[in-house]
Amino acid sequence: MTKSDKGTAASAALPPSGTYRHTTNPENIPGPTKPTVAILEHALHEAAFACGRGAIIGQEPNGPGLVVIPMSCKRWQCEKCAPRLARFWSRRAASAKPERFITVTADPNLHANPHAGYQAIKKAWSAFIQVWRHGRPNKPDRPGFPKHELQYMLVWELHQSGWPHAHILQRGAYIPQAFLKAFWQTRQVGSVVDIRRISTSEKAADYVVKYTGKSAAETKDFLGNHRLIQCSKKFFPTPIHTPTDSRYEGWNWAFTLASPYEVLASLLWHRQYKIASDQYPYAVDLIPEREELPLEAIIDRLDQRPIDKR
Numbered sequence: 001m002t003k004s005d006k007g008t009a010a011s012a013a014l015p016p017s018g019t020y021r022h023t024t025n026p027e028n029i030p031g032p033t034k035p036t037v038a039i040l041e042h043a044l045h046e047a048a049f050a051c052g053r054g055a056i057i058g059q060e061p062n063g064p065g066l067v068v069i070p071m072s073c074k075r076w077q078c079e080k081c082a083p084r085l086a087r088f089w090s091r092r093a094a095s096a097k098p099e100r101f102i103t104v105t106a107d108p109n110l111h112a113n114p115h116a117g118y119q120a121i122k123k124a125w126s127a128f129i130q131v132w133r134h135g136r137p138n139k140p141d142r143p144g145f146p147k148h149e150l151q152y153m154l155v156w157e158l159h160q161s162g163w164p165h166a167h168i169l170q171r172g173a174y175i176p177q178a179f180l181k182a183f184w185q186t187r188q189v190g191s192v193v194d195i196r197r198i199s200t201s202e203k204a205a206d207y208v209v210k211y212t213g214k215s216a217a218e219t220k221d222f223l224g225n226h227r228l229i230q231c232s233k234k235f236f237p238t239p240i241h242t243p244t245d246s247r248y249e250g251w252n253w254a255f256t257l258a259s260p261y262e263v264l265a266s267l268l269w270h271r272q273y274k275i276a277s278d279q280y281p282y283a284v285d286l287i288p289e290r291e292e293l294p295l296e297a298i299i300d301r302l303d304q305r306p307i308d309k310r
């Protein structure tokens, strides 16, 4: 059974779209009478899951805020999600204004297999961060260096040879190539270390698109449960908005089986709303251009569309 077959089979048992308030006790939604986003999300997954089908809409109770949370799997192996994730991360990379682009590899002659190479790069990079951030006092046999600021985003890429590369966008103090290379050699990871200056934020975004673009699915298969992208805590100016953010606490929630794109198109139609923060496929925050619409009206408008067009 393919993924799309599953989606069609499940559609027969879809719950109706709707709004769930604390005054309602929905049959299809398990748990407490005022469901949280997590419960709605779970219920949508169970009942209707086909990636890109359905969205949760949240509305600030005494304010203009509106958020659309797409029901998508957000997996790099997913044909629908991979390009969206690549766009999301490239925009995000540009917003972090990285200054340098570093590529590090593992020498196949020094490691038993690509997985061992991956572990070696990972270990060496985190050791390097420690050393570089903490600095080192002068010793008679070895000159020291001061503390340095270092923020980064690392993207793994499986090379055609089957060996992993780490592509790192870095912001903070300049790292001499010779220093990083010596570190890499001392740790017996390899000797290929490339550092270049990034001229513009667009360039940084391009790098991310390039390395997540074509081989992300294969790389993610190789990595298993490990992340394709790793970042330091302060690299990005804003966090990823998740439905469980405290910012959405106490909001009213509704769901629809319309696609997230349909939901957004409907809200942006006639300039009713405008996008305040676009973190698709995670969350898209909107604010009204004129007066806000009641949640029920938003859902009703979406439900009037014929279901076979979805």
Ligand SMILES: [Zn+2]
Binding pocket: 051, 052, 072, 073, 074, 075, 078, 079, 080, 081, 082
């Ligand atoms: Zn997906």
